Amino acid sequence: MADISKVLIANRGEIACRIARSCRSLGIASVAVCSEADEDALHVRLADEHRVVGPARAQHSYLNIERLMQAASETGADAVHPGYGFLAESTRLADAVTGAGMTWIGPRTDSIRDMGDKARARHIAERAGVPVLPGSRRFTSDDLDDLETEARRIGLPVLVKASAGGGGIGMQRVDDLAALRKVVQSTQGLAKSNFGDEAVFLEKFVPRARHVEVQVLGLGGGRAVHLFERECSIQRRYQKIIEEAPSPAVDAAVRERMTHAAVSLAETQDYHGAGTVEFVLDDETGEFYFLEMNTRVQVEHPVTEMITGEDIVAHQIRIAAGKESGLSQAGIESRGHAMEFRLYAEDPFNNFLPQPGVIETLHVPAGEHVRVDTGYDDGSRVHPYYDPLIAKVIVRGADRDETRERALEVLRNSRIEGIRTNLPFLVNVLRTDAFRRGETLTSFIADYESELLNTE
Known part of the structure; x- marks a missing residue:
């Protein structure tokens, strides 16, 4: 210890x-x-x-x-x-x-290495009994002989994904075999420059999909617990913008199977610390499939903290120190609903271009049910060298409807002056009937783009 x-x-x-x-x-x-x-x-x-x-x-x-x-x-x-x-x-x-x-303060290096290689992680998940989408072997630039054969076996459309990747970098959908090789070579170039590893693999694409993930904490000794699920389907170019917990699409039966799968994967790895097991949920069939496991605290961890009352970062520190966390699955409860909104210094009405500059005013009305995580305040400068995330606004309510209405009020009453942000875009998302109904597929932004980019 x-x-x-x-x-x-x-x-x-x-x-x-x-x-x-x-x-x-x-x-x-x-x-x-x-x-x-x-x-x-x-x-x-x-x-x-x-x-x-x-x-x-x-x-x-x-x-x-x-x-x-x-x-x-x-x-x-x-x-x-x-x-x-x-x-x-x-x-x-x-x-x-x-x-x-x-x-x-993180998992062991073998866990980071195993889960960081997305192709290897798929095989580990399969061995742990976790459902996995049909996929291919790894492809490098000098080994593409059976590329088209593998795509036919999986069935179009497919996603081309970097084996060592993350954050959606380089991920591309392919609907036509004639375009496959060019897309693979492009993705290999991006993978090499971003991750130092050009290998890619193919994975079956689910047209009507939701992105749902389970927060886990590995306690050591082959033990792990879950802190329920989050939905992260509102994405732009595979980058999450809004997250919520619990998912509006996950019922008790699916939740039981999904959290069991996530905990099983963590326990088979003798995982230590915070991790997130990500799944794609087929909105038509209700089946879910392993995407990847992130071996770190996630950007969106506050929505889980808001519904469970657990301090995930504090648990990370205790676990790393070898101290007993005091956690048991029976003692972890989910109460109410929470949503997180990522405020970016970018202009949604100009192709989401980053907007570096000085924040003259940053005001988000925080309170009992509203948490603001930020690294900026009045007078802070947003530099062009780093991710343009300004703040995360996390809102809690008794249920999803109350949370959405409270969030809408909070965002409408927020003021950010000096630079342009995606604040009006987030408000527009909340105003859509589709979001209100919980119809939050990963295609949401593309499906409602004209409505979301309305400046009136």
Whole structure:
């Protein structure tokens, strides 16, 4: 068991602020890292101390393992929390941390490696008895001989996906065999540049799909619990924008099977810490299939915290320290409904182009049922070097209808001045009859694009 007294937070923005708050609640000191551009950022001001780790561009700062480890050593940190994005699923950072005698607040490197290879993760899920969509073997640029044969076996349409990928990067749908090879080669190029691994695989595409995921916590000793499901179907280019819990499409029987599958996968891996098992839910048949497992805390974890009352980040820290979490499946309850809205510095009426600049005013009316996770405040600068996420607005209600109505009121009364954001786009989503009815397929934004981009 490792006592943790000081955590270096290897991230920036709202998740770094979020981790710092959980550290403070546990009586643990926090160390922020920042680029030269972020020295005045909110996450730096919230931490107990900080270190500048490099120039503005992420590859020279937040992705610089040597500088991060130097900061941890200089400040006497005995643990590292990677947050999400950047190096959150990097076995190199995890090995560097444990090799230096510090505690890695995340799963073991073999879990990160196994689940990070999406093709390998599919095979592991199958062995654990988790339903998996029909798919292919891995394809590299010098090994495409049976590409079309595999696509015919699976059945069109198919998705071309990077084996080492995530976040929807490079993912493309193919409806015509004649276009398959060109799409595969394009995806291999994106995979190589983004993940250092060009391998791709094919997976059956579900036309009427929902994206539903289960939050798990691996407790060690082959034990795991779930914190119910979230739906993340409102996406733009495979990037989530709105999440909610519970899913409006999951009944008690499907929930029982889905959460059982997620826990089984975690337990067969002897998983440690927070993870998310993602599924595609066929809206026509009610069947669900394994997509991937993310071996980190998710952007959307607050919706789960709002319905369960559990602090997922605090559980991560306790589990990493080898302390008994006190969690049991019977003791975890879901109450009410919650939705999360991602506020981005981007212009939805100009192809969602990023909008760097200074936030003159950032006002979201928080309260008893409204939580705002942000790494910005009045006067903060949104830099062009990083993800344009400004804040996450999480709203809770007794049921879905009350949550939607409360969220609509909160977003309508929010003010963000100085830069353009997707705030009006989020309001338009909530106003649609389809969203009100819970008809939230992954094709939602494409299906209602003209209504969502209405400026009236």
